[in-house]
Amino acid sequence: MIRLIQLMSIFIFISCGMVEPPHVVQREDPYFKESDSYFDSYKNDFSYNYYLYTGKDISTNIPVNFSEEIFFKDNPNSIGVCFSRGSKGIEILIKKSHWKNLSRSCRKTLMYHEFGHCLLNQDHRDSYPSIMNSNNKHCDLMSSHKNNFFEEFYLRTRDSIIYLRSLF
Ligand SMILES: [Zn+2]
Numbered sequence: 001m002i003r004l005i006q007l008m009s010i011f012i013f014i015s016c017g018m019v020e021p022p023h024v025v026q027r028e029d030p031y032f033k034e035s036d037s038y039f040d041s042y043k044n045d046f047s048y049n050y051y052l053y054t055g056k057d058i059s060t061n062i063p064v065n066f067s068e069e070i071f072f073k074d075n076p077n078s079i080g081v082c083f084s085r086g087s088k089g090i091e092i093l094i095k096k097s098h099w100k101n102l103s104r105s106c107r108k109t110l111m112y113h114e115f116g117h118c119l120l121n122q123d124h125r126d127s128y129p130s131i132m133n134s135n136n137k138h139c140d141l142m143s144s145h146k147n148n149f150f151e152e153f154y155l156r157t158r159d160s161i162i163y164l165r166s167l168f
Contacts (some may be wrong), residue, residue, distance in 0.1 A: 030083075030091045032065040039064040039094075042111040046119075053154035062118055064111075066096035080110050082117035090118045106139035109149075116153060128165040141167060 035043075043060035050058045071081050072095045079098040083091045092114045099107065112131045116122035122132050129138030131153040142149050145167070151160035 030063060031067070031070055031093065032063045032091065035063045036065045038066075039111070042108070043115075045108070046112060046115045049150055050154060053150055058119060060115070060119065062090050062092060064092040064094070064114075066099065067093045068096055080114045082114050084118065092118055103140055105141075105143040106136070109136055109139035109142045112153060120154075122153075128161065129167050130164060138167065 043062075043064070047058050047060050050056065071083075071093055072078060075081070079095040079102075081093050083093070094110070094114070099110075102110065109131055113136065116132050124134040125132040126134055129141055131142070131149055145164075148160045148163045151157050152164055
């Protein structure tokens with residue numbers, strides 16, 4: 001029952017906002033200059049897998065922090081956001097009150113989703129259960145289909161897309 005409620009809340013609440021100029025909040029400085037070290041393991045995991053799938057290194061030197069008020073107060077259906085400020089840098093905020101209700105797999109999917117926006121310049125892919133799906137109700141599939149999700153996420157292979165479509 002708890003599991004069902006958890007899944008339902010994921011369906012209702014996971015929605016991601018990506019803010020790009022000119023919609024970016026006009027501020028000279030980022031909200032946070034430093035990253036919450038809580039997210040270090042997610043950054044390391046992301047760059048490790050990036051190397052594994054692409055053979056390339058990627059810098060994850062991007063502030064990632066929890067917030068409750070900034071952005072989420074005005075966008076109550078979002079739980080994660082990538083701010084893109086062009087030359088002023090990028091930043092990720094995660095809504096803390098929802099984070100604690102997410103499964104391990106869904107937390108990971110949310111982080112990869114925001115890294116996808118901020119570090120890989122990826123758009124939403126809403127026609128199948130991708131990491132970049134904006135309504136990420138399939139996030140619990142990540143644990144059992146990790147390789148296909150990562151292949152599609154990092155490399156976007158035809159086979160992995162067909163496979164992920166078949167999960168519907
Ligand atoms: Zn998104």
